[in-house]
Amino acid sequence: MNVVVTGGAGYIGSHMVRELLRAGHRVAIVDDLSTGHDDTVPDGVKLHRLNIHQYEEVRDVLRDHGAEAIFHFASRIQVGESVAAPRIYYRDNVIATLRLLDAALDAGVSRFVFSSSAAVYGNPERTPLDEDHPTRPVNPYGDTKLAVERILSAYEAPYGFKSVSLRYFNAAGADVADGLGERHDTETHLIPLLIQATLGQRGPVTLFGTDYPTPDGTCVRDYIHVRDLATAHLLALDYLNRGGETTRFNLGTGSGNSVREVVAAVERVSGKKVPTTFGPRRAGDPAVLVASAARAKSVLGWAPERSSIDGIIQDAWKFHASR
Numbered sequence: 282m283n284v285v286v287t288g289g290a291g292y293i294g295s296h297m298v299r300e301l302l303r304a305g306h307r308v309a310i311v312d313d314l315s316t317g318h319d320d321t322v323p324d325g326v327k328l329h330r331l332n333i334h335q336y337e338e339v340r341d342v343l344r345d346h347g348a349e350a351i352f353h354f355a356s357r358i359q360v361g362e363s364v365a366a367p368r369i370y371y372r373d374n375v376i377a378t379l380r381l382l383d384a385a386l387d388a389g390v391s392r393f394v395f396s397s398s399a400a401v402y403g404n405p406e407r408t409p410l411d412e413d414h415p416t417r418p419v420n421p422y423g424d425t426k427l428a429v430e431r432i433l434s435a436y437e438a439p440y441g442f443k444s445v446s447l448r449y450f451n452a453a454g455a456d457v458a459d460g461l462g463e464r465h466d467t468e469t470h471l472i473p474l475l476i477q478a479t480l481g482q483r484g485p486v487t488l489f490g491t492d493y494p495t496p497d498g499t500c501v502r503d504y505i506h507v508r509d510l511a512t513a514h515l516l517a518l519d520y521l522n523r524g525g526e527t528t529r530f531n532l533g534t535g536s537g538n539s540v541r542e543v544v545a546a547v548e549r550v551s552g553k554k555v556p557t558t559f560g561p562r563r564a565g566d567p568a569v570l571v572a573s574a575a576r577a578k579s580v581l582g583w584a585p586e587r588s589s590i591d592g593i594i595q596d597a598w599k600f601h602a603s604r
């Protein structure tokens with residue numbers, strides 16, 4: 282199929298582009314390179330350096346490419362920044378997505394796979410989190426993702442616009458063979474921070490909180506390999522092609538690792554001591570965020586294959602060590 286990937290030069294988007302090419306799709310990328318990297322774009326794939334706010338230009342890209350589906354990754358992703366600067370998040374994650382949807386509707390595209398987040402749930406009332414858990418985001422980032430999910434639901438019946446929202450838990454890992462990995466200019470995520478500190482590329486990592494009501498006192502998260510995420514997106518497209526209704530799925534493994542367990546895994550994989558210090562809790566961090574991935578399994582037939590914590594860290598380690 283002819284597909285357009287927004288944010289296709291970013292972390293998850295660049296992995297998606299490779300997965301789409303492997304599956305035989307014809308891909309074009311829309312990315313303004315505000316956080317993406319053009320050296321991730323494979324030969325033969327056209328990068329349109331555009332912001333998704335640019336309705337006319339994006340609509341023309343969709344038409345010229347004969348787009349049949351859009352994978353929408355272009356987004357701001359930092360929870361803390363969204364609290365400090367919410368207007369940027371509502372502008373770039375909600376208003377810009379409305380513009381993209383206008384371009385999609387006007388170019389005749391009716392299939393859409395959206396990068397959503399576990400942040401739509403807010404503080405868990407139960408764990409693991411299934412898709413019927415109440416959605417009460419506790420920060421603007423999660424609120425923008427939920428707003429887009431609601432817009433997508435509203436667009437289904439009147440416009441025949443079919444979409445799947447994929448609620449990622451903690452994306453991590455890398456595609457070592459293709460030289461892709463996590464490269465944020467301002468890194469806030471635990472696994473790359475731990476690896477960079479171990480490689481001497483930054484100072485010790487502060488572990489945020491050791492007094493949570495978890496077995497070892499540190500927060501538990503559900504880490505999912507970025508290539509497993511990409512596979513789920515392909516299956517979501519298959520689902521839409523089979524006539525599937527607009528819906529949403531959690532993407533996680535169903536089991537979690539604590540911050541201390543992740544540190545131990547980096548030490549196992551690297552054979553080195555990870556420089557860490559202990560600090561207070563980070564505002565807004567729930568103690569445990571673990572997905573029920575049952576729905577993606579039963580409806581999409583998705584099963585993560587690369588998401589053991591050691592497997593994720595091995596790939597992430599190789600990526601960072603090679604740079």
Ligand code: UFG
Pocket residue numbers: 358359360398399400449450451452469470471472474486487488489490500501502540563566570
């Ligand atoms: N952590 C530290 N020290 C650090 C960074 C993180 O101890 O320097 C801890 C956090 O407190 C948390 C865990 O490591 O307990 C994971 O933190 P990340 O920042 O890597 O990821 P989050 O769980 O905060 O956020 C991720 C995504 C968000 C998404 C959220 C929803 O990055 O986009 O999951 O599940 F909203």
